[in-house]
Amino acid sequence: MEYRKLIACHECDLLFCKPAKVTGHVASCSRCGAGMTAAEGADLPLDRTCALTIAALITFCIAQAFPVIELHTSGMTSRATLFGAVRSLWAGDMRLVAIMVFCASILFPLIELLAFLYVLAPLRIGKVPPHFNGMLRVVQFVRPWGMVEVFMLGVLVTIVKMVSIAEVIPGPGLFALGALTVMLAVVATLDLGGLWDICDEIKLSRPAGIRWQKISRRLAGPNGLFRSHKAWSTAFVTARDAGLVACHTCGLVQKHIEDQSRQCCSRCGSVLHERRPESLTRTVSLLLAAALAYIPANLLPIMHATSLGRAEDDTILGGVAYFWTSGDWPLAVVVFVASVVVPILKLVILTLLTVAARRGSAWRLRERASLYRLVERVGRWSMLDVFVVALTVTLVHFGSLAVITAGSGALAFGAVVILTMLASHQFDPRLTWDNVDSKQHVLRGDE
Numbered sequence: 454m455e456y457r458k459l460i461a462c463h464e465c466d467l468l469f470c471k472p473a474k475v476t477g478h479v480a481s482c483s484r485c486g487a488g489m490t491a492a493e494g495a496d497l498p499l500d501r502t503c504a505l506t507i508a509a510l511i512t513f514c515i516a517q518a519f520p521v522i523e524l525h526t527s528g529m530t531s532r533a534t535l536f537g538a539v540r541s542l543w544a545g546d547m548r549l550v551a552i553m554v555f556c557a558s559i560l561f562p563l564i565e566l567l568a569f570l571y572v573l574a575p576l577r578i579g580k581v582p583p584h585f586n587g588m589l590r591v592v593q594f595v596r597p598w599g600m601v602e603v604f605m606l607g608v609l610v611t612i613v614k615m616v617s618i619a620e621v622i623p624g625p626g627l628f629a630l631g632a633l634t635v636m637l638a639v640v641a642t643l644d645l646g647g648l649w650d651i652c653d654e655i656k657l658s659r660p661a662g663i664r665w666q667k668i669s670r671r672l673a674g675p676n677g678l679f680r681s682h683k684a685w686s687t688a689f690v691t692a693r694d695a696g697l698v699a700c701h702t703c704g705l706v707q708k709h710i711e712d713q714s715r716q717c718c719s720r721c722g723s724v725l726h727e728r729r730p731e732s733l734t735r736t737v738s739l740l741l742a743a744a745l746a747y748i749p750a751n752l753l754p755i756m757h758a759t760s761l762g763r764a765e766d767d768t769i770l771g772g773v774a775y776f777w778t779s780g781d782w783p784l785a786v787v788v789f790v791a792s793v794v795v796p797i798l799k800l801v802i803l804t805l806l807t808v809a810a811r812r813g814s815a816w817r818l819r820e821r822a823s824l825y826r827l828v829e830r831v832g833r834w835s836m837l838d839v840f841v842v843a844l845t846v847t848l849v850h851f852g853s854l855a856v857i858t859a860g861s862g863a864l865a866f867g868a869v870v871i872l873t874m875l876a877s878h879q880f881d882p883r884l885t886w887d888n889v890d891s892k893q894h895v896l897r898g899d900e
C-alpha cells in the first residue's frame with residue numbers, strides 16, 4: 454500500500470501531507486528544519502535542466518581535453534589536465550589516491566550527467582526510459598561523491614601555490630571547469646523526488662490526487678492507520694508511529710510489513726528500512742577507523758619535493774605554515790579549515806550525535822539536527838588537499854631541477870575524508886528524534 458500524497462521527513466521521520474503547490478517556495482520540516490522535497494512533478498523545469506545537462510556534458514569534455522594549468526620555468530613547460538593528474542599519481546605508486554581522484558573528479562560527475570540525461574530526455578516527451586529506477590538510483594548514489602567544485606578550489610589553491618616558483622598560466626580547462634562547477638550546482642537543484650512522481654503519472658496516466666482522498670479519510674481517525682491511540686494523541690506523528698515507512702531513495706511512503714525480513718520499495722525497488730540497520734555501530738566503527746587514520750594523515754608527509762638535489766618533505770600543517778609565513782594568509786586559512794578543522798569537526802560532531810542518540814538524550818534536538826546537516830554539507834571539502842597534491846605532482850616534474858611526488862600522508866588523509874563521509878552516511882538522523890517521541894508518548898499517556 455502506497456501513500457503518494459504523504460511525505461516523511463528524511464531526518465526526523467515526521468509525516469506531512471504534500472502541499473498542493475510549492476512553486477517558488479522551499480519546504481522545510483517544522484520539527485527538525487530539514488529541507489523537504491515536496492515539488493509536484495509538473496512544476497519541475499525539465500527542459501531547462503535537460504539543456505543544462507547537455508551543456509554540462511560538453512563542458513565536461515572541454516575540461517578533460519585541455520590543460521587546466523600550465524607552468525613555465527627556466528624554459529621548461531609542464532601542463533596539468535584532470536586525467537594527467539590521475540596518471541601522475543598512478544605512475545608514482547599512489548594508486549589508491551589516483552583512484553580516489555579519478556572517481557571524485559572524472560568518473561562520478563560523468564556518470565551523474567550521463568545517467569541524468571538518460572532519464573530526463575525521455576521524461577520530457579512523456580516516456581519512461583527502460584531501467585528508469587536503476588538510473589535514478591545511480592544518480593543519487595554518485596552525487597555525494599562527485600567533487601568537481603572541490604577540485605576547482607584545489608586548482609585555485611595550486612595556482613596561488615605555484616605563482617611564487619614559476620609562471621602560471623590558467624588553461625582553457627580551468628574556465629571549462631569553472632563553468633562545469635556552476636552547471637552541476639544548478640542541475641543538482643532539480644528535485645529528484647519529483648522525477649519519480651512524473652514517472653508514476655506517466656505510468657498511471659491519471660492524476661495522482663484521486664488516490665489521496667480515500668487514504669486521507671483512513672488516516673484521519675484514531676481507528677485508522679495508527680498503531681496506537683497514544684501515537685495519534687501526540688503533536689508529532691512519525692511514519693513509524695503510523696506503521697509506515699519512507700523509501701530512502703525515492704521518498705515514497707508505504708505500509709511497513711513487519712513480518713517480512715526484507716521489504717523492497719514498490720516504486721524503485723530499494724530495500725526499505727524503518728531505521729538504518731546497525732546505524733550507530735557502523736558509524737562508531739567508521740569514526741574509530743577515521744580517527745586512527747587521522748594520526749598518520751597529519752604526521753606523514755603528503756608530498757616529497759626534490760629540488761637541485763635537496764629533498765624536502767611537506768606535511769599538511771607544514772603547508773599551512775608555509776602559506777602563512779609567505780603572506781598568503783587567506784589561503785592558509787582556507788587550507789587549514791578544509792584540511793584540519795573540517796575533519797576534526799566531523800569526528801567530534803558525529804561522535805557527539807552518536808553518543809546522544811545511543812543515550813536517547815533530548816538535549817538540544819534542533820541544534821543537533823543542524824549539526825548533522827553541517828557535517829553532511831562540509832564533509833567533501835576536506836578532499837581539497839588531496840586534489841592539490843594530485844595537481845602539484847603533475848605540474849612539478851622538471852627533471853633534475855625540481856620533482857614533487859605524493860607522500861603516504863595523502864593516502865591516509867584521503868582515507869580520513871572517505872571514512873568520515875561514510876560515517877555520516879551511515880548515521881541515521883531519525884534516531885535523534887526517536888526516543889523523544891517515545892518520551893512524549895509516555896508523558897501524554899500519563900495525563
Ligand SMILES: [Zn+2]
Nearest residue numbers: 462465482485
Ligand atoms: Zn524533520
Ligand SMILES: [Zn+2]
Nearest residue numbers: 700703718721
Ligand atoms: Zn523507493
